[in-house]
Amino acid sequence: xxxxxxxxxxxxxxxxxxxxxxxxxxxxxxxxxxxxxxxxxxxxxxxxxxxxxxxxxxxxxxxxxxxxxxxxxxxxxxxxxxxxxxxxxxxxxxxxxxxxxxxxxxxxxxxxxxxxxxxxxxxxxxxxxxxxxxxxxxxxxxxxxxxxxxxxxxxxxxxxxxxxxxxxxxxxxxxxxxxxxxxxxxxxxxxxxxxxxxxxxxxxxxxxxxxxxxxxxxxxxxxxxx
Numbered sequence: 001x002x003x004x005x006x007x008x009x010x011x012x013x014x015x016x017x018x019x020x021x022x023x024x025x026x027x028x029x030x031x032x033x034x035x036x037x038x039x040x041x042x043x044x045x046x047x048x049x050x051x052x053x054x055x056x057x058x059x060x061x062x063x064x065x066x067x068x069x070x071x072x073x074x075x076x077x078x079x080x081x082x083x084x085x086x087x088x089x090x091x092x093x094x095x096x097x098x099x100x101x102x103x104x105x106x107x108x109x110x111x112x113x114x115x116x117x118x119x120x121x122x123x124x125x126x127x128x129x130x131x132x133x134x135x136x137x138x139x140x141x142x143x144x145x146x147x148x149x150x151x152x153x154x155x156x157x158x159x160x161x162x163x164x165x166x167x168x169x170x171x172x173x174x175x176x177x178x179x180x181x182x183x184x185x186x187x188x189x190x191x192x193x194x195x196x197x198x199x200x201x202x203x204x205x206x207x208x209x210x211x212x213x214x215x216x217x218x219x220x221x222x223x224x225x226x
Contacts, residue, residue: 006118013111021104028099032066036073036088039063052077060088068098134211134225138167147208158183159201166223173222191218 043060044050052075061070073090135148145153145163155163161183166172176194183197184190198213198221205211206226214222 006114010111010114010118013107013114017104017107017111020107021101024099024101024104025096029095032069032073032090032095032098033088035064035066035069036090039065039073040075040088066098069094133167133172133223134209136205136209136211138164151208153204153208155201155204158197159204162197162201163205166221171222172224173220175220176218179221 039060042063043056046059047056057075060075061073064070064073069090072094073088076089132148136153137146138144139146143160145155145160147153162179165174165179165182176191179194180187180190184193187193195218198215202213205213205223210226211223212226214224216222
């Protein structure tokens with residue numbers, strides 16, 4: 001897998017883990033608020049008074065259906081605009097502790113393992129880059145050619161295979177026979193096909209590097225610096 005795809009997968013896992021955690025928190029928050037509002041409404045109806053006392057708190061807790069909320073949910077009084085209103089509240093930490101974070105935790109674990117894999121692959125493949133030549137660099141780990149500005153050079157599969165052969169050759173030269181046998185092993189005469197391939201590859205290489213492809217009477221081809 002190319003490095004860029006591995007990073008995209010890592011980013012997607014981070015987003016999925018975060019969204020899963022947030023969705024669970026929001027769902028739990030709604031349930032907690034509904035339970036507290038219901039318990040408070042019943043409590044105030046039974047008490048028939050707006051006074052908040054210890055008995056009010058005990059009654060409120062007894063009506064909470066979510067057992068984990070008892071003793072953690074609190075009652076407060078709003079006196080703004082000269083109005084008296086009691087309301088229940090609960091800390092974000094309590095809501096988070098009540099939410100089901102297991103799916104999110106599994107995703108975060110997977111994210112961690114994937115991040116380690118990406119780091120390991122990057123460290124393992126560090127140095128698996130053929131020395132640059134004429135402003136062009138080939139990364140074996142990613143299977144890509146890069147220009148001097150760091151951008152990937154877009155090549156067709158056949159062009160890529162030929163350039164890979166040039167870079168693996170110590171002299172950066174290849175005979176016509178070598179190329180044809182490697183690219184078209186079952187074709188009796190691939191001369192025209194090779195000529196077309198070279199013709200279309202030349203402008204691409206010259207545009208992204210200081211290299212050019214020279215021909216030795218069509219018997220051999222060499223990658224040289226301009």
